[in-house]
Amino acid sequence: MGLLLFETALDVFSLFLIMFLVGREKISVKGGAVKWLVVILIFCLFDHTQFNSADSSSVNAVLLRDFEILPVQSIPGLIGLLFLTLLMNSFVLKASHVEIIFVTMLGYIIWLLIRLFTVATIDLLTISQLVIRPLSFLLTICFYWLVTKRFLVYIRNDFNEFVKLMIVSVFGFLLYIILSSRNQNGLMIHPVFIEFVVLIVLAMLGWIFYEQKRAQVMENRMKATEKYIPIIDELVAEVRSRQHEFSNKLLAISSILQSTEDMKVAREQVSKYVENVQLTNGQQELLNMDHKVIAGFLYTKMKRVEQLKMELHIERSVSVSAFPCEDYDLIEVLGILIDNAIEACYGGDTILIRMMQLNDRYELTVSNPAGYMTNEQFMQLFKLRYSTKSTHSNGRGFGLYNVQQIAKQYSGKIITRNEQKNGQMITIGIQF
The missing domain is CATH 3.30.565.10 (Histidine kinase-like ATPase, C-terminal domain)
Structure with a gap:
């Protein structure tokens, strides 16, 4: 039973890290993070218990099970886990209800890719199945660290329609691969094919994130242009509105020079007029800015x-x-x-x-x-x-x-x- 709790906890915590990473939510023990972990962990443990309730040696059945890709043991358990994760994400992650659906799907896509890669690698190298969850957990931590340090800017919540369509398609495809692979004697689909699928899907995700980032750049450019171009036009309009004032000042200066015989007095009066009509250093610089x-x-x-x-x-x-x-x-x-x-x-x-x-x-x-x-x-x-x-x-x-x-x-x-x-x-x- 202790092994079951340990392995399930590794699965749940791995899934937790991925969901919070995709949702771009800071992990905090004061927030809903602990509730998220506890609820999902209890559900997965419950599903394991229900799955083995018909077997008198339920603990042994858990310890001797064959390849397992999912953190639950039954189709109803999978459906329940998906809906429960969606519900918990809606409480914890800061996004609209529609966006939460795609954030949850994307989180599961990344988690399933890591798990598929781990299972296929272990099957190819004929390593003990007990290594699946610890290795998946280590790969998840490495992925979390890498994305947080380098690629977090490529992940955002407000996905465009194309990205949403791709997320749904990839999510459905991965579920089909996983459900087709479940077999008591091991993987029905060859591990090499699964690793190939994982690489293809990762390439697709990379391309999706790149397109998403490019769309984000274009959107931000448009917002900045729409917000600040009219403002510089206000500066130009302000300068133009003072042209009439400038003309009057020039006439006054001309009158001073013609009517004043004392040059010292004339300089003082002209200086007063010029002081009031000059553009500031900042205004001149902004008008000349490219x-x-x-x-x-x-x-x-x-x-x-x-x-x-x-x-x-x-x-x-x-x-x-x-x-x-x-x-x-x-x-x-x-x-x-x-x-x-x-x-x-x-x-x-x-x-x-x-x-x-x-x-x-x-x-x-x-x-x-x-x-x-x-x-x-x-x-x-x-x-x-x-x-x-x-x-x-x-x-x-x-x-x-x-x-x-x-x-x-x-x-x-x-x-x-x-x-x-x-x-x-x-x-x-x-x-x-």
């Missing part, structure tokens, strides 16, 4: 800074389009860095944005007045959930951590340094 989406985004930040009685300066020596990253990622990095700088500043302070090229690398940094920081303090800022603000505030401590993840995505590195420029400043950014 990327309207980024310019529109920066214009919104500039307006916010003005409301807080601060200044936002932009120093740019390279084209914005030269940065090797997507528009929405560049916007997220800028937004996080500028917002952090604003929260660290007071009225009258100046925030400096720099875009430059150093050798073959492109550097984007944001600087703001602050006290000297050590390397350990800089490193602390990028830890998940760490925040210099109130620890009671929800949603804190994700900003700079997300910047770090974006840097990793593009093989970039984080820039942090102390600077002496018009006083003590700290600089944080990314080098692509």
